[in-house]
Each structure stands twice: as structure tokens, then as C-alpha cells.
Amino acid sequence: xxxxxxxxxxxxxxxxxxxxxxxxxxxxxxxxxxxxxxxxxxxxxxxxxxxxxxxxxxxxxxxxxxxxxxxxxxxxxxxxxxxxxxxxxxxxxxxxxxxxxxxxxxxxxxxxxxxxxxxxxxxxxxxxxxxxxxxxxxxxxxxxxxxxxxxxxxxxxxxxxxxxxxxxxxxxxxxxxxxxxxxxxxxxxxxxxxxxxxxxxxxxxxxxxxxxxxxxxxxxxxxxxxxxxxxxxxxxxxxxxxxxxxxxxxxxxxxxxxxxxxxxxxxxxxxxxxxxxxxxxxxxxxxxxxxxxxxxxxxxxx
Numbered sequence: 001x002x003x004x005x006x007x008x009x010x011x012x013x014x015x016x017x018x019x020x021x022x023x024x025x026x027x028x029x030x031x032x033x034x035x036x037x038x039x040x041x042x043x044x045x046x047x048x049x050x051x052x053x054x055x056x057x058x059x060x061x062x063x064x065x066x067x068x069x070x071x072x073x074x075x076x077x078x079x080x081x082x083x084x085x086x087x088x089x090x091x092x093x094x095x096x097x098x099x100x101x102x103x104x105x106x107x108x109x110x111x112x113x114x115x116x117x118x119x120x121x122x123x124x125x126x127x128x129x130x131x132x133x134x135x136x137x138x139x140x141x142x143x144x145x146x147x148x149x150x151x152x153x154x155x156x157x158x159x160x161x162x163x164x165x166x167x168x169x170x171x172x173x174x175x176x177x178x179x180x181x182x183x184x185x186x187x188x189x190x191x192x193x194x195x196x197x198x199x200x201x202x203x204x205x206x207x208x209x210x211x212x213x214x215x216x217x218x219x220x221x222x223x224x225x226x227x228x229x230x231x232x233x234x235x236x237x238x239x240x241x242x243x244x245x246x247x248x249x250x251x252x253x254x255x256x257x258x259x260x261x262x263x264x265x266x267x268x269x270x271x272x273x274x275x276x277x278x279x280x281x282x283x284x285x286x287x288x289x290x291x292x293x294x295x296x297x298x299x300x301x302x
Contacts, residue, residue: 016040023072030221032072035081042087048160065130073300102132102186119196132186147172154188217255220263223296236260
């Protein structure tokens with residue numbers, strides 16, 4: 001890893017390259033072993049440099065945003081983690097058009113839109129992830145999805161080549177997009193909103209925040225909704241119907257407030273969470289024949 005560090009630092013300042021970085025510091029679950037190397041790029045050129053170093057040295061890499069939909073296994077991540085977040089988060093607004101770098105938080109982006117009297121991103125104000133992650137998985141809440149506002153996406157492939165995808169090229173679906181299928185990295189996103197009443201947008205965002213506080217276990221670390229919505233069902237209903245609300249393995253627990261969330265009561269390990277996910281899957285499949293697919297992304301050395 002020392003050789004990789006040296007090659008990365010030829011273009012990226014050493015203060016934004018970390019060795020043996022604990023991933024629990026970078027995930028909303030507050031869980032995860034160390035990454036061999038973590039890089040915090042602040043430009044597209046630095047992202048491409050990191051990718052090329054990894055390719056030239058045959059070292060695996062992993063792209064992450066804010067870590068809000070991520071469970072890192074207890075042994076951590078081998079290779080290089082490229083974290084695209086606050087260092088790469090500029091926003092440009094021109095009329096009803098927004099161009100933003102992929103590391104910007106959705107909460108920051110939605111507030112910027114409202115400050116400019118633009119509506120259409122209120123639904124995203126409480127989603128705790130970055131724009132890049134949201135576009136990759138077509139994040140949505142309260143009736144809105146990223147596909148509703150995206151015009152085009154500037155992407156980088158694993159070889160460092162740039163691609164521009166129009167909305168019709170993105171193959172947006174429920175919690176999926178072409179970004180996932182083609183293993184691309186979101187660099188910038190162009191969006192189109194509408195002019196709206198600023199106070200109405202603020203009131204809507206306040207209402208959505210209140211509903212989240214009342215219905216979601218925000219007081220505990222988690223990765224948001226643990227499971228994707230099964231076709232014809234709701235995870236938040238199937239789980240309590242099987243008597244699983246409050247079920248606990250170690251410090252991982254199915255939230256008693258919202259059964260669609262697994263929370264970290266303080267010292268949960270990734271294995272605690274994985275075992276709890278497996279138990280939920282087995283019980284629900286045995287009772288209903290429904291396959292529960294995790295929405296949280298599980299990564300790292302097994």
C-alpha cells in the first residue's frame with residue numbers, strides 16, 4: 001500500500017489520503033473495519049487520477065458518497081476507497097437549471113433550490129445521502145424520485161473516460177439506474193426544476209421533516225430502509241406481521257418505531273446486522289414466500 005500511497009500523492013495532497021481509515025467514521029451506521037487507503041478527491045481530475053493509479057497497479061477500488069446506505073463488514077475494505085463527498089460538492093444555479101457536483105448532500109442541494117425559489121427537490125431534503133448516490137439508485141421519498149428532476153448525468157468509467165448520459169439513457173427504475181448496471185461513477189448532474197413559492201417549499205420541507213421524526217428512528221445510527229419494497233407488499237408491515245419488531249442480535253435491532261429500519265444501539269458489528277437481515281429474510285420467506293432484498297449495500301472483506 002505504501003507504493004499506492006506514493007502514486008496517489010503525486011497528484012492528490014497527502015492531507016486528503018488516509019491509511020487504515022476506520023470506515024465506521026464514514027458510514028451512517030457507525031459500523032465498519034478499516035479501509036487500506038481512503039482518498040477524498042476535490043476535482044474530477046483527482047477522481048480520474050485515483051482510478052488510473054488503481055488500474056495501473058491492479059489494486060481494487062470502491063466508490064462511496066456519504067456512506068448513508070452502506071454497511072461495511074468488520075474486516076474492512078481492501079484496496080482504495082474513493083470518497084466523493086463534501087470536497088466535491090459545488091452547485092451552480094441558472095434560472096430553473098441546476099448543475100451540481102456529485103458529492104453535494106441532498107439536504108444542501110434542496111435548500112439551495114428553495115433559496116432560489118425553485119421547487120421539485122423538497123422530497124429529497126431529508127434523504128441523508130449525496131447527489132451521486134441518489135442518482136445511482138434513483139433515490140426517492142414521499143412521492144418524488146431523482147428521475148423527476150434529472151436532465152443529464154456526467155459520468156466516469158473505471159478507465160477514467162467521461163460519458164454524458166441524457167435522462168432517456170439512464171434507465172431509471174425503482175432504486176436502480178444505468179449507473180449501477182454499467183458500473184459508472186457520477187461526476188456531475190444537470191437538473192431542471194420549476195419556479196415556485198419559497199414559503200410553500202419551506203413549509204413542505206418542514207412537514208416532511210416532522211413526518212420523518214415521528215416515523216423513523218433518527219436517534220440511532222442506521223442505513224435508512226434496510227430492505228427494498230417487495231412487489232405487492234411493504235417491508236414495514238411484513239416484518240411486524242411476523243412478530244419481528246424489536247428483534248435484536250447483539251446491538252443490531254429491528255427498530256420498534258419503524259420495522260423497516262435496522263438500527264445500531266451502540267456497539268453493533270456488521271456481522272450482527274448481516275445475521276439479523278438473514279433472519280428476517282428466512283422468516284418472511286418461510287411464512288409468505290416473499291424474498292426480502294436488502295436496500296442497504298453490504299461491502300468489504302468477508
